[in-house]
Amino acid sequence: MQTRAPGLRPGREFDGAKTADIRAAIVVLSGVFAASLFGILTRPVGDLAAFWPANAILLGLMVRFQGLARPSGWIAAALGYVAADLVTGGTLLSTLLLSAANLFGVGVGFALFSRLDEQYRRLRRPLSVMYLVVITAIAAAAAGVIGAVANPILFGKGAASGWTFWFATELVNFMAILPLVLSFPDITWQGLRKSAFPRHVRLASIWPVLALIGSAAASVLVGGPGAMAFPAPALLWCALTYSLFVTSALTFLFSFWILLAISNGYLPIAVDNDAQHALMSIRIGVMLMALAPITVASVMATRNELLDRLKRLAEHDQLTGLLNRSAFRDKASALVSESTRNARPLAVLMADIDHFKSINDTFGHAAGDTVLAAFARCGSGCLRNSDIFGRLGGEEFAIVLADCTAEEALGIAERIRTLFASERVVLADGRPVAATVSIGCGSSRSSHPGIDHLLLVADNALYAAKAAGRNRVIVAASERQE
Structure with missing residues (x-):
């Protein structure tokens, strides 16, 4: 009795699944390895990275493209973390502990995001940012559990301070990068052509970016504890002007710049950067600043979607779909x-x-x-x-x-x-x-x-x-x- 479709080669389903596993492993391994290397190479000597994009990128990829979240994908992610740390001189113990913290936080975040509707995962609903904050906070807290274990072993410091530092750092990185990955436009040639080669660029649309650059420069020139908040009005202006993805990209660049500038002394804020509680306060402050423009941009995206739907209803015949x-x-x-x-x-x-x-x-x-x-x-x-x-x-x-x-x-x-x-x-x-x-x-x-x-x-x-x-x-x- 024939139980398979005519013309279907035996083992084709297995071959297809195997190919998908290999593809997922390659994508995840290369992405995690490159992002981990970037974080390691930009960290201060003898300290943890001030900006660690690997976890947020991995979580964003798993949430956006859930076909990657297969066993081969998670194994590849673990290999990417371990390889990046070992090739840069990390010990086996520190590599295993840090990789475990990374994977545990990402795994918890993915499990929670998977319970949401796609529109919420893509930040296209008014409550999307609230879900984003709650889920990333839980994921960061989960990573902090491993951090509480690793901190006394690797750095000789307390478990509570380890959890706090891990939590704050992970939360900032998630909030800076995840919106960028989750709101990334669907990749089509037509969409890329329109975004890369717009027919009409209004001069007024450039002013928010110029204001952001100017305020960032002013924060370096003026310095002081409040300097990192100088770009806040410009970020809100960007959120009211640009799409959710563009706003997320600008917010990511701001967060990346501010964290690196503070950790490397380019942005003098008159506080002791070596004090862990000061670093935690700064990173949470950066996260909250990044949250504001993302929230505004998400609400604006929902508003624009509703306006487009209302405009279509007002302009089109409901029976035929043609213009009225x-x-x-x-x-x-x-x-x-x-x-x-x-x-x-x-x-x-x-x-x-x-x-x-x-x-x-x-x-x-x-x-x-x-x-x-x-x-x-x-x-x-x-x-x-x-x-x-x-x-x-x-x-x-x-x-x-x-x-x-x-x-x-x-x-x-x-x-x-x-x-x-x-x-x-x-x-x-x-x-x-x-x-x-x-x-x-x-x-x-x-x-x-x-x-x-x-x-x-x-x-x-x-x-x-x-x-x-x-x-x-x-x-x-x-x-x-x-």
């Missing part, structure tokens, strides 16, 4: 004006479902809705992203074709008509409905008289198509054709 009459006229008018400025040809199509009233009377209004949605789907499949497609009302639709001659518009209209006529529209009860469409076309080569006139020309051509027997396309050149 008001939004179509606004966008069409703008496109006509742009085509006039650039002296480019433009065409307008008016379409009307044939015998639509008869379809409603025979099959019911639900059948009419199905036919309208089918036409919207057929028409959208024949258009470019730059074209504008809207439902003006009832069974009447309009299309604006930018940079399109009358001959090209005729070809597009014929494709739409033919595709819709061949579309198999089946109702919920299984009955088929045959429907056709008549289309009128108005066009202008360079000097366009306005959307109202072009719609009127296309509408007259549409009525001519109806009078000629329906299920056809009629082209009527605009009176302003040149």
